[in-house]
Amino acid sequence: MQSRVERKFLKINFVTIVLLFFVILAGGIVRSTGSGMGCPDWPKCFGHYVPPTTIDELTFSEGKFFKKGYIVIWNEALYKAKKDLTAGPTFNHADWEKYTKHDYAKFNVAHTWTEYLNRLAGVILGFAAIATLLFSIPYLKTHRKKVFWLSLFSFLLIGFQGWVGAKVVDSNLKAYMVTIHMLIALIILALYVYLYEYAKDRKIDVSFIAAMKMGSTKVMLIILLVLTALQILLGTQVRELIDEISAALNFQGRDQWVSKVGSAFIIHRELAFAVLAISGWIWFAFRKLKSDNTLKKLVYCNAALVVVQLITGIALAYLSLPPAAQTLHVLVGCLMFGIQFWAVLCFSKIDYMQEAIA
Template sequence: MQKRFRKLAKISLVLVYLVIIAGAVVRMTGSGMGCPDWPKCFGHYIPPTDVSELQWLPNTFFKKGQVIIVDETLQVAISDLTTSKNFTPENWEPYTKHDYAKFNVAHTWIEYINRLFGALAGLATLALAFYSFAFIKTKKTWVFLSWLVVFGMGFQAWLGATVVYSVLEPAKITVHMVMALVIVAMLLYIIHMTKTKEEETVNQKVAIFPLAVITLLLTLFQIVLGTQVRQLVDHQIDVVGELSKDLWLSTIDWRFYMHRTFSLVVLILNILLAQRIYKHQLDFRKINWIMGFIVLEIVTGMTMYYLEFPFATQPLHLVLASLLFGVQFYLVMEAFSSRKRYKSL
């Protein structure tokens, strides 16, 4: 039963990472407003595939809540209705969350797929929470954390709605990303707690916990700073256009230079951490993944800067950062539990 619970937690983690990947693709393609309402998409559970589905037509049936575009504004059907020969404003009310009223079929379906992954991840975490009741007498912490993940997913969904309502306000996008990492951390904690005795890390005499925590915090700082840099780039794209990639970094400020400098700090500290683990032959194999992700992060960052943002480098950079955070967080938990067991001897 414990193995099944742990397996379900791993499935939930994979689905959450798929949401992060889908979200990165949404940002890369500029599809964040592909569905201008929430949780539906233009008032549909399955979004339209052609702009004609969003246009007013005479003698046509519209369901309550269905959205159409009229004079570059979104109009919502007040009730089920069949249109007459002329548009009747009394049957419609303007969408008041924002004034964005554009349709791009590619953007719409990219954003819709992102939401589908979010729904799947939500269902998986909900299943995990209900399954946790099997341990309510012996492992109350598992039950508490499982339901905390569910509430976290609910809060994340609400954040997603506020991002849409704000027409992709930069600060809200950053909070949305950080919350995704919080959910990743909670699921990893559940996975770590449910390890069997055979999977436990051997007690270590050399402490790496403090340095591991520092590297984790620096990575989190780098991610937040990276989202700020990305927002600068997005703003510049709005100014100069998507085709003028050579100008995307023409107005960079201190945040970019700090982000670039701290990447070297993160690399050096993790090299020191890896050196300590390798030197004393400690049983923390996650360090290999950490070093690999850091190298790839630096390579994708340099590629974007020197080669003018090749295709897919932006979402890849973000996804690698989230994977790096997850592996570092797990290493921190292993280092802490190992130190705790050693002190109890």
């Protein structure tokens, strides 16, 4: 029986995991709608804490007041106010500093607010990470001190992820930066899932062990986890290539974009069938087991997610990249990774319980 403090930690940690998926969902919406540069600066948006709703707020005109740090679009470039000022009849370059981190100088209100809400979701996640860290402090007085140190490391990593997010914007969404951003997100997800399972006194029914090949099943599950992570990162690269192709074609001929990606898409597609095959093998290994434990539920959940992932992948390839399918594809991929990692942890607990019994 776990203490009241431990139960509170598990609840807030679980909330943090859920919020992580909301942030991933928000990021998927940003990606699928092309809203990544909706806010060209960071952490503010066009120099505002609450972003503009019309182009007029970013347009230089006589008599308009601008606070220090506010950004305007002038001659297809971004300029930041050096001080509080009221605009005169002409644009005085002495009052403005050209924004040089990138040359993207467009405003789309839908893109701006989509990106802003994505950042807001990240801020809420940050507060949840702080709460998780605070509720982990009592573990310093127990034999599970690792709970606190991992909570601290995870919180710091979220802060680092925010900094990387700023660099992604500064780079104008360079492919390698987007991939690094996604990789860190997967690491953060794995850390919080590990924290939850490590802190929970879960008793797994091991009566089913004799009925299946535990060693080979665990190996296959680890291979599946690695393949899923590679698929997520490769999918990020595929998406970046599609962005380059669409821009080169002036965003025309949407039905041709996927066919022009080349080997990256082919590898991504073939690995998807490998993920399907391994997931099917693991599902079949658990199918006849009478035990209804957490591990079996995770395996079944993963199988369902793989089917959904395959459907969304087919929709992306053959239905001209519908935005809703893009968002769902990213979210389901990350859900698969989280579920598979959780299942690997459960297998590790079974190994520990077997050693304890022996």
